[in-house]
Amino acid sequence: MDKQDELRRQRQNLKEEMEAADRAGIQHAGEAGRKRQVEVDGPAARLRDRNSPGPDLSMVMDIPVRLTLEVGGSDMPIRDLLQLHQGAIVELDRMAGEPLDVMANGTLIARGEVVVIEDKLGIRLTEVVSQAERLQSLR
Structure with missing residues (x-):
């Protein structure tokens, strides 16, 4: 607070x-x-x-922004969701090697690929979304 x-x-x-x-x-x-x-x-x-x-x-430069990476998603009924257990595999709607979406406060701003830096995950930006595309995604 x-x-x-x-x-x-x-x-x-x-x-x-x-x-x-x-x-x-x-x-x-x-x-x-x-x-x-x-x-x-x-x-x-x-x-x-x-x-x-x-x-x-x-x-506005010090206002915090939540940056998230979206690997993919999957739609499933609650019945299937409740049957998931440790070790279960969920198929995502993206192909392996496809760029990840980089979101700032839920708005797509870029796409990139996962990299490993000193045992930590990071992302290398491969494409920054144009202003027109960002505005279109808000509608």
Whole structure:
């Protein structure tokens, strides 16, 4: 719970900083006497403003992401699942040697192959999924 509380606090602080920056930007624009209208809708205004620098991603770089590897899967009725015992073999829907799916928080981001590094398993990425393919998988 401590990590979650800390993340909530960080999110709240970020929100307050963004709101303060929006208020300061609106006040500054009014003080400068500019004739262009200043948008008041907060973060969306900054994203639309082409003159502003790119978004600062430093705030999200420490957010934890769960990385999982999917070897394959199998559909079976509960009757068969309950009959499994130690040493039982379950046939998966992938062929041997086929790349594994690399998922970040349940979203496919890459494919790769298993490697062994000093008695530990790892994965070598062989393909990074395109942004279009990632968006399609979310639908």
